[in-house]
Amino acid sequence: MNVQKEIGIIDCGISNLGSISRAILNLGFMPKTISDPSELSGKSRLIFPGQGSFGEGMRRIHERGLFDALRHVVIEKRTPILGICLGMQLFAEIGSEGGVVSGLSFLKGTIRKFPSQELRVPHIGWNSVVINQESILLKGIPSMTDFYFSHSYVFDSADDSIVSSNFEYGLQYISSIEHGNIFGTQFHPEKSSKAGRLLLKNFCEVELC
Template sequence: MTVAVLDYGLGNLGSVVNMLKRLGASPQVVTTADEVSVAERLLLPGVGAFDRGMALLESQGLIAPIRKFAAQGRPLLGICLGMQLLLDASDEGARPGLGLIPGRSIRFRDRPGVRVPHMGWNRTTPLREDPLLADLPEDNRFYFVHSYHAIPANDSAVLTTTTYGEPFVSMIREQGTMGAQFHPEKSHLFGMTVLRNFCSL
């Protein structure tokens, strides 16, 4: 199970690589378009601001290779900011996203008793069956750190929702392109389950 982990300057690569190794996978940290083009599976991590992430991908010539990779149906998983970069745009910035899953990300609404960012442990509720969710128990817990959340254009792209003041989309998928708003590499057995399923696709 070989997984290419994209290093474009934003992301907790060490934790992701270590978790994949614990699963018996063979993670390869990649940085170039050529490496993306030959990958079997691609993991797009990310922390920080939307525009910064897209600017780094653009400056390193990675946008077109990622889009081609996704168009070929190969498994692609975006994590945290990486999930939001899969969308068309974000209210956080002005740059266009990768446009792999129609939609945009918006900021959590300010409301009493709900602090932004959403930080800490929370559960996901699946809306449909999917191989990415195989063996994931109903009583799951994942670690989140984010101020923005995805609004896919198509309801069919939503895999799971999570509630933080209001329900929001926590996992998305269209064909081989997938996203998780939480950090599976920090989410113990539940995160390992999601990553194991991804490696099996």
């Protein structure tokens, strides 16, 4: 097996790995589940899917000894990583779901609950994303394409330059981020039809300078 074709899928026991693994296989890549730091080595791409709460997610990262190992491969070795939904949120410094908890701190920012009392939360369903800068992840995807969202918390970035797209739900929020080797989507590309498939393909084929 060509190592370039292997995509490490980080398993903290907090997400439906089936969907993302099937989507990756379908693209002609080989998903490899990672639940232990030793399995991280040699993976040229990593995907961190996630659902559930921030506090529980971080607890499981620590429990599996993945905190330092993930920081090493992402920050020092610059391995491309794609966080999906909670996976992306865990890249922030601080989360407020399940108490105030420190995140993986790959990116400057915090996670907070949707502020609106008037709109229904969780934000569930297909919403259009507005692409606001050239993006590796969103290459070939037109602005205003619909993606599937399912979440109650949002990413507040301290750095606007990493935001590649926004969605609107009462106010504007971040739908995707891109910072060097670090990528994230608030929506679920693995459940977002053809556009989601193209986004995952873009990630699996990413070449960093």
